[in-house]
Amino acid sequence: MGVMSKQLYDKLFGPRAPCKQLHWAFDESCMKFIWTFYSNTFIGCVKFFLPLSILQICLNYKHLDGPLLLEFLKTFLSRTSSYILGCYLMFSWNCTLSNIFGGVTFYELALMPGFLAGFFSLIGTRRARILDVLLEFIMVLETIIRRAQYHDILKVTDIRLTTIFALNNALLIYLLTHRNKEENLPLTFWFYVPSSVQNKMLPCSHKTHCLKYCLEGMIKQPQLLVQLLRSSKNLNLGYFLCTYVGINRALTCYLCGRRNFSPVYSSLIAGLLSGLSFRIEPNLQLFCLGITTSLQLIYAKLEQKFTRLRKIPTLLPLQLICNGVLSHERLLAPDICPKYYMNLGSMLTCGQIDKLCETMFQKSLR
Structure with missing residues (x-):
């Protein structure tokens, strides 16, 4: 319009x-x-x-x-x-x-x-409110990028999105891999959560053979893969998911098991290179989802370190701001x-x- x-x-x-x-x-x-x-x-x-x-x-x-x-x-x-x-x-x-x-x-x-x-x-319930805020925050990020692009403030290209996604993914995989036992994983829409590294001396965090572990990440449900292949719209997304998880697991096992890399460096490298698979299906919603998940994990770590942050109500203010921005854009900026x-x-x-x-x-x- x-x-x-x-x-x-x-x-x-x-x-x-x-x-x-x-x-x-x-x-x-x-x-x-x-x-x-x-x-x-x-x-x-x-x-x-x-x-x-x-x-x-x-x-x-x-x-x-x-x-x-x-x-x-x-x-x-x-x-x-x-x-x-x-x-x-x-x-x-x-x-x-x-x-x-x-x-x-x-x-x-x-x-x-x-x-x-x-x-x-x-x-509503607290769980439903958290999920609503996450979804609205992702859409607000998308709105900010779209508005910056509309006013020629920011030029969004697939290469730029892929580069930023890969860098953010390196941080994201690091945060997911190196979380403590007492650290509860916040509610998130992120599709892949690697096992946390509790013992720094273990080369891999899984119990099965590395090859089987990587293949399970790529093709966990063959019947689901067949359904994805039937639709051309889902084909690129399926390629991205398989490539992303497969590269992540393969690099983690190779660097930790064969090269004796530190889990810190292996998670960063695996996250960076697996994030390049975003180029298969560049998607602004997926890009904003990755940024939002990283911000969630960073804030969760800050809450664990600074307990006073838990007393600050963040859920309601975020919900009010996001709801106001999205309502405004829905009525006055449909494009x-x-x-x-x-x-x-x-x-x-x-x-x-x-x-x-x-x-x-x-x-x-x-």
Whole structure:
């Protein structure tokens, strides 16, 4: 659709634009619009989250009991209610400000209500909140890179992404390999976690033969590999995953077992060279995931060293900031907003958010 800057917003709608001028144009009143949006969001959330909850129950049917079923139900209700209340707050906020001050500014339209809507995440469980923050933080990083690229501040190329990914991967593998027993691994979306090196004198951290260990990393589930090969879209991603894990394990075994390298240097070298396999399938989301995981592990080590950091609440502020930024980009910069967040917003609102964007950007084309 495009990207709306503050200058363009002020030119089209003025410093403070009435809510009806912005996106209520296809409805008679604010209350009617909010009710339409609210009801569609409720339907969209139920359609999206209910099948996920049923799938979780089916996958855990062997261990299903009262407390686990209650946890699934609580997660479903908390996610659904937080999204519905967040959407309601966003648009009722705009109408309220419009009636009091005569309109809403560029940053009051989506950034501020999105920020405040993040408080509704407190309804959910801590585990669900951590996973939501991780996902949102990854998308915010992607948004920052896309916006820098859009304004010609940063030129993103596959070679640059691969180089930075490889350097970050060296640090990431080092942090994952040299974690202590008492150091709990934080919740993460990273797809490969090597065994931690507890005994510095052992050449390898695995019990099986090195060749078998490397092959297991490349082809752990042959039936899954066959399914990946059927789809051309997944082929490059499958090549990347196999190459990444295979190179990592092979180099670690070779350097530690044959060359008697220090585990520190072997993990850094293995991480650096395996990270070059990113060139097979350069992916901005995967790049941001690697950066986020490294930041997670660094902060976990800082928390272990400086216990006072554990008393600082970081989860809620991160959630508020990320939710505000993504809400702002979703409504005012659809071309920059991550595709996952775009599609998620369309599904959860049954396409109502797309109508809002079209209404606003159609005026900019006149």
